[in-house]
Amino acid sequence: MLNLQTLPLSAQWQPHCSPHALKLSNDERWSSLQELQDLLQYHGPLQGRSDGELFQRRRLKVGQSALTMGQTFDGLYVVRLGTLKTMINHADGGVHVLAFPMKGSLLGFDGIYKNTYTSDVVALTDCDLIRIPAAELFAPGRGNNHLEQMAYWACSREITQEQEAYSLTRSVKSEARVARFLQTMSQRFADMGFSPNRFILPMTRRDIGHHLSVTVETVSRAFSALVQQGIISVDFREISILSHDALRNFER
Amino acid sequence: MLNLQTLPLSAQWQPHCSPHALKLSNDERWSSLQELQDLLQYHGPLQGRSDGELFQRRRLKVGQSALTMGQTFDGLYVVRLGTLKTMINHADGGVHVLAFPMKGSLLGFDGIYKNTYTSDVVALTDCDLIRIPAAELFAPGRGNNHLEQMAYWACSREITQEQEAYSLTRSVKSEARVARFLQTMSQRFADMGFSPNRFILPMTRRDIGHHLSVTVETVSRAFSALVQQGIISVDFREISILSHDALRNFER
DNA sequence: CGCGCGTTTGAACGGGCTCAAACCTTGTGG
């Protein structure tokens, strides 16, 4: 019998992996509006000609920051490839991870108010972003109405997802938080066309802890407990979900 | 010496209070774009004629719900008067209070994605809302560009504030969470032109608990502890802040 | 190789939850 655990993970079913697998060898530097719609999975009303409108790409290596707290607003970004973390660094040294943007996520909407980004966004893997300049959004009297509507829509989606993440801190038990976190990760991988049963977490235990407001040790212990109960199996960053049902029953 | 504690609170320095004080006697049922801008405190670029555009108002009594989870999107709302709570009711009976919208807050942006509101919004006091119909936002080719930009801006602000609230759950100690919550309430009252030193909380301890992810008892105990240290004084819903500095020093 | 960092596990402490009871306020109906 084949032991799935020991098989090397191929780039075919993982959106990130080693920097080598992620070559970013595509030399194109521009994305069309159509690609934006595909990325965002926006199936709303399309109108008229969208040809000609091109958006610049921006590539990031692991650890590079996409946006910095305090930086003046220069537009929105849509993640084309890779995973990032959105974090707030408090003056007292405390850290809070708000979200882990992945393919199709919208970045930077917090920068419109006060014309300044309010959080740090750092690449957890090599990334490819698409920039929507502020001018495109705010240009008066242009025919870009469906770009605007799409931005509204995507922004609304980000709010919704953030609310879900916010609610995630509700659960009393840390195991339940971690279980729900794994569920959302599984769902997001599924949405991107990858396996919901087996994936590699792009973030550290510490990041997860800062996201769920618990310590590293607690996250690790929660993982161990879930393994003990046969619900998941863990090999460092690689997670296999053995029973989605059991995972779902941890919701409180 | 005058004992401030025993003085009755007058409606002059409180935005809510008894239903009697809040007469809502203004018979006008429409608000101008100018009033919207004032409410939102939007000082961005105004352009051209904004005359003629009127927005319908909607009044709520205590306990009535402004939006319901699952209800189809019918527009955005701006709070003109009163306080509400935005909450998510989980299937398992758990509750999470996302925010306490007050004068100038934007409601309903979460409804654009999926064309359905994703949270319940309930009036904690009598309220007066202004409705921005979906048609106004999405009408193609209209000259309402600065309405759109204002909506962007307000939405961005809501995201920012939600992030702050989210971060509020970061603190390890419950006393610190409550202290920070009181600070933000104080700030919001100040922004509305009321005293930052003395105000009446429009929400119950339970709501605060659901907002900060702690139990009622913990909130109550935190209040008592802050009173014990001479930082605030409490008379049921009435809060007096005796030392803003001391309150600030609880930030972790 | 050795260093740094991420991960895992253990032991002990402490803070928040749970359960319980008492008090106060508010609203309702007699």
Place this chain on the structure above:
DNA sequence: CCACAAGGTTTGAGCCCGTTCAAACGCGCG
């Protein structure tokens, strides 16, 4: 106007879970 009920608030006692401190191991990288 009072009685009563329902719900909000406060406080106490005991327990459990998550933090803290500590140590060990593995992995990647210079």
